[in-house]
Amino acid sequence: MRWDSLYVAGVGTWLPEPLPVAAAVIEGKVDEARVEELAYKSVLVADELSPPEMAVRAADVAIGRAGIPRDEYSVVLHNTSWYQGHPMWPSGSYVGRHSVGAHVPCFEIQQRCNGALGSIELAGAHLASGISTGSAALLTTGDRFVAPAIDRWHCHPQSAVADGGTAAVLSAVGGFARVVATSTAVDNTLEQVNRGLRPFSELPPDPAEPFEYTSRYREYVAGPGGGDAAEQLKKVLITACETVLSDAGIGIDDVAVLVIPAVGAGRLSRVLGVPVERTSWDFAASTGHLASGGDQIAGFANLLETGSVSPGDHVMLFGGGGGYTCTAAVLQINEVPDW
Template structure:
């Protein structure tokens, strides 16, 4: 059974911060802008779970699925969801109208949306009484707790909610939907310390500095391990593995002319060149779609946002295939192969 992605949607706030504004304000240096491949990022004035609700409602409406028939709500995020000790997944389920669904929170950093998608697929396969599942993500990288422009190397973080509605029936092919032909994962947990570095465990959120600084542990990791080469080799190996496995499970040849698009995480050139582009360039001839310019990295939401783009009119025609790659710290990489309906 291959589930359908009946619909996928994003909810993107209207607020913006631009590269030019950050240069004038002194929050970016000219050298920092090299390879970012973006001009602006969306900035929200509302809580992250509310953006997930808005994206979820949009996806449910487009799918035609009654929210009351949704059996699973899987919500993923990377950063603060507005309260310190609560379940944002239950909030999303309540406010989209999926009151009886099983809500579950998924935290796998930037691969969270893909992990939540995988959880929904497994639920649909394993539970015959579950006809539909809703997957959502949302992140708001608000200052001063998170400096979206300087908290990380080569990544600028944008705010948005994303959502997808999955259905277990693959014997119907509604126009605009996607057939999820495969979804594969590859993990190398030996690199989990890249996000810890030398830092000791803290007793409470943000107890160390009052804000997120991803650069400090990454810098310590590079010092401890003598550079990035070991990670580069492992990362490209995992991306190669997950891409080949997804294509094999989808029964899609890398040279298939119906494979027309490849979508990568919305990261900087340096990060994409480190682990994704060498593999994709060696295996696939399909066009690589670049969707970073006005979004930046959407935390857990890149993969679902890229799926939403594929459901836009005229992007993926019936019978055409696309590969959507993802990944997140820890590290786990993901790859979905979809077909237009």
């Protein structure tokens, strides 16, 4: 879809100190073979703050940078992948309350690693619908992966999951970057990649037993109908990419930087036909996988903060998450903010 009046007005992060992978090896958290497979330099590991608190801190940065009055915010979409600190608790409402106030509808989105990018379309549609008189939307992510309930180094087949909060402010009025187009491609048969062949359970997992879905993925791929999963996934990725480029009216060579998830050692760049040097992989390799779409917001913020883009540049944010959904967004830089 091509957007006429959707802008990025602010981005912000709250990221803990990175743990070098060499230190993680010495501490016995991961072995050298796994480190080589992941191709990370470090992974963000927090020893304080809940995920919603991280999201609020990131939101404070993004809101301050956007400079939009809080009464102009019409929706908050908080994206999560893991436990938020309390069971059956609306973490999105906490984020909204402590960032833009008590007046704004707040929703928690659990579309896993595609949450934040998918939320661009949801927020854009909300702002264009006239449901609210507000002109701005706040998108946040927040996750913290604490042992023994989850082993960050081995729970995902192609990544180590990282802690942190990110935020972006979208505006229907103006901003430093314009959302030119977005596209979401879907194949819901791939939800079973995360479920495997196991029956549904009646209770949550025992937190003393580390959660992982690598074995579920392997079960599905080895089972009936699972052998085509890799090709199905590739089709979804390529469809999202080709559609957003067509809607934006540009080619892949016109994309100055491709902001990709911190998974698969950056191999997504090859699937999309972009040299890894033109992607955000170098930054992603220093953070680990900020699930819920944090990779893309943090990666975009890093481009701006390091002066790695110029006015007129097209930047593609590219994400995907269990389900399987994949969202691509083409942005054009109007100006590089002085942050």
